[in-house]
Amino acid sequence: xxxxxxxxxxxxxxxxxxxxxxxxxxxxxxxxxxxxxxxxxxxxxxxxxxxxxxxxxxxxxxxxxxxxxxxxxxxxxxxxxxxxxxxxxxxxxxxxxxxxxxxxxxxxxxxxxxxxxxxxxxxxxxxxxxxxxxxxxxxxxxxxxxxxxxxxxxxxxxxxxxxxxxxxxxxxxxxxxxxxxxxxxxxxxxxxxxxxxxxxxxxxxxxxxxxxxxxxxxxxxxxxxxxxxxxxxxxxxxxxxxxxxxxxxx
Amino acid sequence: xxxxxxxxxxxxxxxxxxxxxxxxxxxxxxxxxxxxxxxxxxxxxxxxxxxxxxxxxxxxxxxxxxxxxxxxxxxxxxxxxxxxxxxxxxxxxxxxxxxxxxxxxxxxxxxxxxxxxxxxxxxxxxxxxxxxxxxxxxxxxxxxxxxxxxxxxxxxxxxxxxxxxxxxxxxxxxxxxxxxxxxxxxxxxxxxxxxxxxxxxxxxxxxxxxxxxxxxxxxxxxxxxxxxxxxxxxxxxxxxxxxxxxxxxxxxxxxx
Numbered sequence: 001x002x003x004x005x006x007x008x009x010x011x012x013x014x015x016x017x018x019x020x021x022x023x024x025x026x027x028x029x030x031x032x033x034x035x036x037x038x039x040x041x042x043x044x045x046x047x048x049x050x051x052x053x054x055x056x057x058x059x060x061x062x063x064x065x066x067x068x069x070x071x072x073x074x075x076x077x078x079x080x081x082x083x084x085x086x087x088x089x090x091x092x093x094x095x096x097x098x099x100x101x102x103x104x105x106x107x108x109x110x111x112x113x114x115x116x117x118x119x120x121x122x123x124x125x126x127x128x129x130x131x132x133x134x135x136x137x138x139x140x141x142x143x144x145x146x147x148x149x150x151x152x153x154x155x156x157x158x159x160x161x162x163x164x165x166x167x168x169x170x171x172x173x174x175x176x177x178x179x180x181x182x183x184x185x186x187x188x189x190x191x192x193x194x195x196x197x198x199x200x201x202x203x204x205x206x207x208x209x210x211x212x213x214x215x216x217x218x219x220x221x222x223x224x225x226x227x228x229x230x231x232x233x234x235x236x237x238x239x240x241x242x243x244x245x246x247x248x249x250x
Numbered sequence: 251x252x253x254x255x256x257x258x259x260x261x262x263x264x265x266x267x268x269x270x271x272x273x274x275x276x277x278x279x280x281x282x283x284x285x286x287x288x289x290x291x292x293x294x295x296x297x298x299x300x301x302x303x304x305x306x307x308x309x310x311x312x313x314x315x316x317x318x319x320x321x322x323x324x325x326x327x328x329x330x331x332x333x334x335x336x337x338x339x340x341x342x343x344x345x346x347x348x349x350x351x352x353x354x355x356x357x358x359x360x361x362x363x364x365x366x367x368x369x370x371x372x373x374x375x376x377x378x379x380x381x382x383x384x385x386x387x388x389x390x391x392x393x394x395x396x397x398x399x400x401x402x403x404x405x406x407x408x409x410x411x412x413x414x415x416x417x418x419x420x421x422x423x424x425x426x427x428x429x430x431x432x433x434x435x436x437x438x439x440x441x442x443x444x445x446x447x448x449x450x451x452x453x454x455x456x457x458x459x460x461x462x463x464x465x466x467x468x469x470x471x472x473x474x475x476x477x478x479x480x481x482x483x484x485x486x487x488x489x490x491x492x493x494x495x496x497x498x499x500x501x502x503x504x505x506x
Contacts, residue, residue, distance in 0.1 A: 149336050156305055156330045157350035157401070164353075172340040248340045250383045 142177025
């Protein structure tokens with residue numbers, strides 16, 4: 001398929017979806033608070049921006065999101081790499097990780113509140129948990145999968161110390177895996193950000209709950225799309241950076 | 251002539267359960283300065299392992315390896331060429347070649363010169379900025395050879411470097427290796443499965459048998475190198491080594 005055809009069909013799909021939605025919403029079958037027509041969303045956006053609410057909420061969400069992302073990623077990658085490098089630590093964590101990993105990030109909400117109160121720290125903490133586990137396991141796997149023969153090559157050419165091997169072979173070799181873990185975490189973070197705000201921490205999630213209480217469904221949808229946009233932009237930028245770093249891949 | 255590599259009653263063993271799995275024992279192999287020695291043998295006899303002990307990648311279990319290479323901070327005494335080229339895919343060709351130069355005491359300008367010189371030597375001048383994935387199998391192996399030559403080693407260890415290549419590429423690289431050897435006067439220990447290759451390249455062919463691994467025989471190849479591909483003498487020599495290998499294999503199967 002030509003790429004222009006592809007773009008055209010993708011646009012048709014999206015516009016078609018909006019048109020059908022608009023049609024059903026205007027047919028009078030449902031009350032507008034159950035299904036607001038998409039044409040009312042730009043007006044909602046303009047009014048939210050005029051009142052200064054949209055900016056405040058987006059910035060607040062971005063703030064917990066970034067802190068949670070950095071925290072979860074750094075700890076996840078760091079510990080994941082370490083566990084993969086030292087078999088004794090690997091053995092030590094095996095059961096522990098099996099017990100802790102299945103606990104969903106949102107199940108930590110009560111403790112987040114007990115420990116940090118209704119604060120941004122609590123939201124960042126919850127967001128970081130999901131991101132941590134994704135990065136922990138992908139970084140571990142990526143390091144374990146580094147070609148042992150390349151380590152031997154580096155040793156044969158004089159790079160025998162552990163830091164040298166880490167820098168010359170292990171980290172670059174694990175980079176594709178680590179980066180794909182970071183990218184998955186980027187998405188996972190947006191999934192928890194809203195839930196983490198539902199209990200009253202300022203941000204997109206809090207505003208959505210507020211709007212739904214007022215039956216302002218078009219405002220709810222506006223923020224749903226805002227999340228999609230933020231995720232889309234951050235993922236796009238990430239992929240650009242990733243491509244640059246991994247220019248050596250076919 | 252002086253011996254540049256000499257193993258003395260060398261043994262290698264890998265820990266296995268509570269004990270040791272001994273790969274070979276009492277192995278005495280030597281290479282003279284400037285000599286091209288090829289090593290063929292029963293598979294599993296430990297040919298690659300021997301190279302790795304000489305390169306100090308595996309410690310000996312018993313015995314020792316003596317190298318007569320003067321200490322020179324601008325060179326490495328030994329460099330190795332591996333069966334698969336094993337380039338670092340995240341380093342450009344030039345950076346792959348300078349892998350061994352990173353830790354030794356040469357100025358950046360000299361490093362650059364060495365990279366250019368070795369690229370020229372292997373016939374890939376101007377390839378510094380390519381990524382490994384952009385190269386053919388034969389080109390990659392040339393870069394593997396260039397990487398080894400860049401540290402200007404006195405000893406070149408080659409572990410079936412052409413084993414994975416097609417026949418035409420392989421023949422071309424064999425001739426190129428001979429030319430490079432004649433230009434650079436390296437001492438080479440070359441492991442191969444291919445007896446014709448061993449007889450074609452070597453001044454001396456060592457035949458390694460197993461159980462326990464030992465040098466079954468050695469053959470001095472007294473045929474002019476430019477006569478080697480087709481002369482009758484060459485073919486007779488190949489047959490003789492083949493017969494020796496078959497006998498060693500029969501012995502190995504019989505006792506095993």
